[in-house]
Amino acid sequence: MNCVEFRRHLGADPQSNAVEFVRHRAECPRCADAAGRAVEFDRNLLRALNIEAPAQLADSILLAQATDERRRRVTLRRRGTIFAVAASLALAIGLFGMRVDAKPLSTLAVDHLSAEPFALATTAPIPDTDVRNAFAKRGVALDKVPAGVSYVQCCPVGRYLSVHMVMPEQDGPVTVLYVTNDIAKQRQDFVRGGWLGRSVPMGHGTLVLLAKSSSKFDHVEAVWSEAFATAPANGRG
Known part of the structure; x- marks a missing residue:
């Protein structure tokens, strides 16, 4: 069980005794801390609900x-x-x-990243089929998958539809958002909320990169540009 799976299980059953859940909690300090907060919240909620009916x-x-x-x-x-x-x-x-x-895509992307910080904690590579399936849900048949993707989900980013990915790099993780229903007018670097970013028109959408260091942006952009060079046209947004 990885951190993302643990957090989903935690949201459904903080008191779970499932073997993989318990093992991950014992091995991951961050997830153990999150589990402790969830259990304490449940206890406080039960205490708040344990109120006797008024006499009248x-x-x-x-x-x-x-x-x-x-x-x-x-x-x-x-x-x-x-x-x-x-x-x-x-x-x-x-x-x-x-x-x-009305917020620009760059601002919405940073807002979305702030709402899913746990995605940056994953480091183990995931199967290429998971990445292809996520893109297929967005109408993109991706044949070539860049190496090193450790997280993928289909996420709404404001009014946009995206495939949200993370690629661990030596200088820190790079968040990769591929937006399928918007094409940037031009390649642009930006700074938002303490994050360095880059938006690039690519394929039939926009590739957005976010990280604390931009040193790997050129490399990540290049590998995804190569992947989209072999991708068929979008079937839908």
Whole structure:
């Protein structure tokens, strides 16, 4: 069991006694710390829920039932106001979503990386078939897979669809995001939130690289450029 599998299992059952789960917890300090926090959260939640029913609960229920008809009449009178408020709220949410979507891909990529820091902890290479399958889900038939991919998932990045990968390098891991429903206008280096980045139009999408050091960007870009040079056209976004 690797760190990603452990975190998924932890989210489903923090108290699990599965052999692989227990073994990984004993071998990985970071995952053991995460498991400890999850167990403590469960304990606090149980304590919070262990509350005796108030002595006047039955009276309160009867009172609520007795006033239900009055509330129903008030609700009918206010329905027009509620609809107006709901419409305003929907408009506000829509405008907020437009502002979120207005973020550039580079910013959305850094935000996504910050939400999945555990991906950077994986270092063991994964099978090429896992990478091909992830790209296939995005409509890309990838024949050649660069060596050294240690993590892959199909992830939404804001309004974009991507294949999220990690490639461990000597100077630190390089996050590789291949966005299938956007093509960058030009190759560009950037700095966002303490991360160095590069976006490159490649194939029928955009390759985004993120790392603390850009020393391996040229190499990683080259191996993926070679991989896409042999890839057939996209079937879908």
